[in-house]
Amino acid sequence: MKIVTERAGQHEAPQILLVDDEEDILPEYQDFLELEGFESAMCSNPEEAAQIALDHPSIGLVITDLRMGKLDGASLIRRLRAMLPRGRHVEFIILTGDATSHVNDDIAHIPVFIKPADTDALVAEIRSALARTQ
Amino acid sequence: MTIGMRLVPVNRQARDIVIALVLGAAGFLLNMLEFQLGWGLHFIFGNALIFAFIRALRPQSLMLAASVSSLRSVFLWKHPWAWLIWTIEAGFIAYLSRKKASPVRVDVLFWVLIGTPLLIISYGMVMDMDRLSLLLVIAKQATNGVLNVVLGEIIYLAALSLKAPGQRSDWPKMPIESFLMSLLLAIILIPTTAYLYIDAPSREQAARARVEDALQKRLQITGAIVGTWVQSRADVLGMFVDGQLAFSKAGADGLPESLGREFAGASVVDKTGATLWATASSGIPHSALQKLASEYAGSGKRVHLAAIRGDGKTSEQRPVLVIPFEAIGRPAAIIAPLRQGALQRLLSETDGQAAQDTFLTHDFAHFLPLSQADPASVRNLQGIPESVRRSALNSNLVISNVAYGNAIMSDLRDARMVRASAVAGLPDWAVFSVSSLAPEVLKGREGQLHLFTALCTFALLVALFASFLSKRTELSFRQLAQSAADLAVLGTRREKIDSLVVAELNEISGKIASAGSTVSRERGALASYQRRLDSIAKHAPIIVYALDVRDHKKAELTYVSEALETILGYSRGEAATAGWWSHAIHPEDYDRCLAVFGNLQAGRVVEAEYRLRHKLGHYVWVYDTLAVEANSAPGQCEAVGVVIDISDRKAAAEQLMQADKMASLGRMISGTAHELNQPLNFIKVAATNLREHARRGRLDADRFIARLDNILSHVNRASAIILQMRVFGRIPRETPSPVDLKATVDAVLTMVTPQLELDGTRVDTSECGSGVKVRALAILLEQVFLNLILNANDAIRARHNAGDPKEGCIKVSVARREWLARVTIEDNGIGLSSDILPLIFEPFFTTKLPKEGTGLGLSISYGIVRDLGGTIRAENTPQGARFTIDLPLAE
Known part of the structure; x- marks a missing residue:
């Protein structure tokens, strides 16, 4: 958590919040997004992720895992959507290792990437999502 | 009898009466041929003919026949008693023998209980027979009666033996008791009777000769004494009278003392009747003197002994000695009457014995007893006609006073033998002697009594012995017959051998014959059955074998079917060599099979699956089941077993197990994929x-190495996940060993946790005790637990899918229960519906959709647990379902 907030603090205007309860991979994700030219914030605790997104209006895209210990990705998406102030729009991308996971109708339109994800497609999707928010 | 039965077939009762009468008449005729056994004893055998029909005739008819036949005794012995007793005897036997009693035994009983008392009453009391004769009559009648029954039985046996087979099958066979008794008694009675018949006349003759001899001697002695005495007294009287006349004495002096003792007096009378000289009155009337003188006076006449009637006081004849005499040139006669008892005195002084029952007779008209005579015997003598009396001079004469009936028995007892002889010098006189036969008869009868008593005793003993023996024999025969009957199949047509006349033997022979035909039929059936069995054993794809069991272990192979060669490649001979099995069995299976087959108890069925080496070298999986049965020999058993080639099944089972594992893998694939995707990602x-970074030229070695290390650690993590999946790739080949159940559960949980986490199912292992070990292959146990946990998870998911969001929980426990290890796996899923509960361990039973399950999991788990000697069962709990596995603890 600490790491995340510090990192969030490092970058003035993070565009992307990445939520995954597997902490090991978060620095790699951040490095990956940075190399692609995106400012990002990392969060390993899905329960705090919504608040971080609310705190940083610059965040236009949340990439989340689905299967997480405390709160699953779908719930996070629904919670964040419910909390967003009027006029603010956040795009979502699901990045999961579970190929069989069932996704409910209300989030069915959200693009899903199966781990290990096709990086080029993922970057393309991030760009188009961010373009939609601006 | 055949004729009689054919002639009168109409009315049974009338026919019987006619038969009885004909039979009685025949018996009567036969009775005419009596057997003389001496001393007046007769055996008659007519009733034997009647007794031959004891089994063929009704009792009344038999009694009638016997009464007709026995009538002969009335004519023979002139009294009805024998007839009465024999008729009763026939009735007694006829009625009692109907109840299967032996006629001989019944007859013996009759003579003991009825015949003897009746004889005592009739012969002894009514006819007043003397004791010896009575005893003899009893013994003789009893012997005769028993002999008749014995002969009857023998005639019946002969009739049974001789009759044409198939005819008269209604004639009952003879029981062994009757057979034995008849045979034993016939052996002793018939020769004895025959001997008596031959011997008796000569004995009787000898006895008569002895009596006659005595008579003759008596006659000679008496004759000589009397003759001599008459001559000497004539001389003495002549001389005395001569002297008296010479002295012209009137005779008043009387006779001298020596003569006076014998003569009452003497007179000399001349031919004219004038008394020339006389002593005092001699008690003879003068007229008689004159008559005698006129008859005997004169020379040339011989001395004469006259018998004259007394002077009126007594009617007795008085002997008078008449001596021709020449008195004073005139022919005269000395007439001297003998004193009373003078002759007797004379004889008793010389030889008393010889004078007994001896008489002097003049012209066979008068009898002068020469001894103290029984008046009755004198009367008897006088009762004999004169002509007969005269014949006594030439031959013996037997006389008898008939006091009771005309029975020869009675005659003989009182019979007397009479003989006469002339007296020297007294031509008109004869000595007449009577001797009783009684002593000889009694002596002979005593001998007979001994003989017949012995015979009766023998008959009694034989009856007892034969009864006893035949009871024993009958029992043995019955057992034999029972054994034979046991051999014969129920309902077999009864075979008969008609020539056997003994009932028991006949019955046994019939049963043995039936048994024989049964056995031969059964043997045929057995042979065909054997052929069929051989054919089945030869063509069936199983090895049938039989072996002896010794010390509860497999011993010699006694039979093995030909399929052995097809399945295992060995010939029968090779398999029969000792130790073949131990060498052919797979070494890994040896100990296990030894435990199974090393303790063979009668009545048990043991089974095992193991591998046997084919003759070509490869192993064949077989199922071997052996039923042990007690042998007839004590302590020994034999066993029949079947060996089935189960290689295909084993292969199929392995494939099924593999299929089940693959199915489990499919059920875990999402969890596993997620788990693998994380490191891959x-x-x-x-x-x-x-x-x-490399492309952009930022080649910071330290950062690179750190990141590569991270990459490698994630590669390891992926490898570890794959390694956990080993259960899916391996086919169990190792041998069972003690396995810690908790470790096994943990290994399985490692595999399934990703999937369970994915499904949000919690696992509770708080009650998993460590150190509980069972002997098993860990990989098989893992398969069981994996199946059960995945099933539990499926049940929870099914509940979730049904809309119940309650957290899923699987509780696994491992515990030790006495001699068992118990593993329970509980879930809070949907539970098992009662209608599928009995089916869940069936192969291919599944409640899942075709893609979701094979239906093999529980069936294979069941098989694995069963093979380990354990049990698995399922039940519903308030929360969901519970599976309980009990396994034997490893020592």
Whole structure:
């Protein structure tokens, strides 16, 4: 958590919040997004992720895992959507290792990437999502 | 009898009466041929003919026949008693023998209980027979009666033996008791009777000769004494009278003392009747003197003994000695009457014995007893006609006073033998002697009594012995017959051998014959059955074998079917060699099979699956089941077993198990994939970053190495996940060993946790005790637990899918229960519906959709647990379902 907030603090205007309860991979994700030219914030605790997104209006895209210990990705998406102030729009991308996971109708339109994800497609999707928010 | 039966077939009762009468008449005729056994004893055998029909005639008819036949005794012995007793005897036997009693035994009983008392009453009391004769009559009648029954039985046996087979099958066979008794008694009675018949006349003759001899001697002695005495007294009287006349004495002096003792007096009378000289009155009337003188006076006449009637006081004849005499040139006669008892005195002084029952007779008209005579015997003598009396001079004469009936028995007892002889010098006189036969008869009868008593005793003993023996024999025969009957199949047509006349033997022979035909039929059936069995054993794809069991272990192979060669390649001979089995069995299976087959108890069925080496070298999986049965020999058993080639089944089972594992893998695939995707994702992202950094020339070695280390650690993590899946790749080949159940559960949980986490199912292992070990293959146990846990998870998911969001929980426990290890796996899923509960361990039973399950999991788990000697059962709990596995603890 600490790491995340510090990192969030490092970058003035993070565009992307990445939520995954597997902490090991978060620095790699951040490095990956940075190399692609995106400012990002990392969060390993899905329960705090919504608040971080609310705190940083610059965040236009949340990439989340689905299967997480405390709160699953779908719930996070629904919670964040419910909390967003009027006029603010956040795009979502699901990045999961579970190929069989069932996704409910209300989030069915959200693009899903199966781990290990096709990086080029993922970057393309991030760009188009961010373009939609601006 | 055949004729009689054919002639009168109409009315049974009338026919019987006619038969009885004909039979009685025949018996009567036969009775005419009596057997003389001496001393007046007769055996008659007519009733034997009647007794031959004891089994063929009704009792009344038999009695009638016997009464007709026995009538002969009335004519023979002139009294009805024998007839009465014999008729009763026939009735007694006829009625009692109907109840299967032996006629001989019944007859013996009759003579003991009825015949003897009747004889005592009739012969002894009514006819007043003397004791010896009575005893003899009893013994003789009893012997005769028993002999008749014995002869009857023998005639019946002969009739049974001789009759044409198939005819008269209604004639009952003879029981062994009757057979034995008849035979034993016939052996002793018939020769004895025959001997008596031959011997008796000569004995009787000898006895008569002895009596006659005595008579003759008596006659000679008496004759000589009397003759001599008459001559000497004539001389003495002549001389005395001569002297008296010479002295012209008137005779008043009387006779001298020596003569006076014998003569009452003497007179000399001349031919004219004038008394020339006389002593005092001699008690003879003068007229008689004159008559005698006129008859005997004169020379040339011989001395004469006259018998004259007394002077009126007594009617007795008085002997008078008449001596021709020449008195004073005139022919005269000395007439001297003998004193009373003078002759007797004379004889008793010389030889008393010889004078007994001896008489002097003049012209066979008068009898002068020469001894103290029984008046009755004198009367008897006088009762004999004169002509007969005269014949006594030439031959013996037997006389008898008939006091009771005309029975020869009675005659003989009182019979007397009479003989006469002339007296020297007394031509008109004869000595007449009577001797009783009684002593000889009694002596003979005593001998007979001994003989017949012995015979009766023998008959009694034989009856007892034969009864006893035949009871024993009958029992043995019955057992034999029972054994034979046991051999014969129920309902077999009864075979008969008609020539056997003994009932028991006949019955046994019939049963043995039936048994024989049964056995031969059964043997045929057995042979065909054997052929069929051989054919089945030869063509069936199973090995049938039989072996002896010794010390509860497999011993010699006694039979093995030909399929052995087809299945295992060995010939029968090779398999029969000692130790073949131990060498052919797979070494890994040896100990296990030894435990199964090493303790063979009668009545048990043991089974095992193991591998046997084919003759070509490869192993064949077989199922071997052996039923042990007690042998007839004590302590020994034999066993029949079947060996089935189960290689295909084993292969199929392995494939099924593999299929089940693959199915389990499918059920875990999402969890496993997720688990694997995590490291792969890391590797991909990190590798992508490194490539990008490298492309941009930012080659910071320290950062690179750190990130590569991270990559490698994630590779290891992926490998570890794959390694956990080993259960899916391996086919169990190792041998069972003690396995810690908790460790096994943990291994399984490692595999399934990703999937359970994915499904949000919690696992509770708080009650998993460690150190509980069972002997098993860990990989098989893992398969069981994996199946059960995945099933539990499926049940929970099914509940979730049904809309119940309650957290899923699987509780696994491992515990030790006495001699068992118990593993329970409980879930809070949907539970098992009662209608599928009995089916869940069936192969291919599944409640899942075709893609979701094979239906093999529980069936295979059941098989694995059963093979380990354990049990598995399922039940519903308030929360969901519970599976309980009990396994034997490893020592």
